[in-house]
Amino acid sequence: MIDKMYSEYLPICDDCGAELEGYFDFQDAVDGMKANGWKIVNVNGEWEHYCPECAAKRNRPGPSEFAGCTCGTCRNGRLVPEDDTETRQKHRLV
Numbered sequence: 739m740i741d742k743m744y745s746e747y748l749p750i751c752d753d754c755g756a757e758l759e760g761y762f763d764f765q766d767a768v769d770g771m772k773a774n775g776w777k778i779v780n781v782n783g784e785w786e787h788y789c790p791e792c793a794a795k796r797n798r799p800g801p802s803e804f805a806g807c808t809c810g811t812c813r814n815g816r817l818v819p820e821d822d823t824e825t826r827q828k829h830r831l832v
Contacts, residue, residue: 739787740767749776753792 741748746760747767758774761767771778777793779786788796 739785740764749787751776751789751792752786753788753796756789756792
């Protein structure tokens, strides 16, 4: 998450709570996260932010990583549903 504390935007990992330095501009906070190897993903309309260590543990591809998929289940780059074991196996997510 990017939490606004007083006049600073503070990037915080949604998994472990790790923090980056505060930024005075929201876009600078996003750019700082990307520059430091954080993963930012949109899951069901909600933005999630993960530090490099937690992103590696999650091993969850972002929506754009399915954009070219032809399996017939991903539909326009959407993430594979949690309960669709067969499709998740195709993408090595289980």
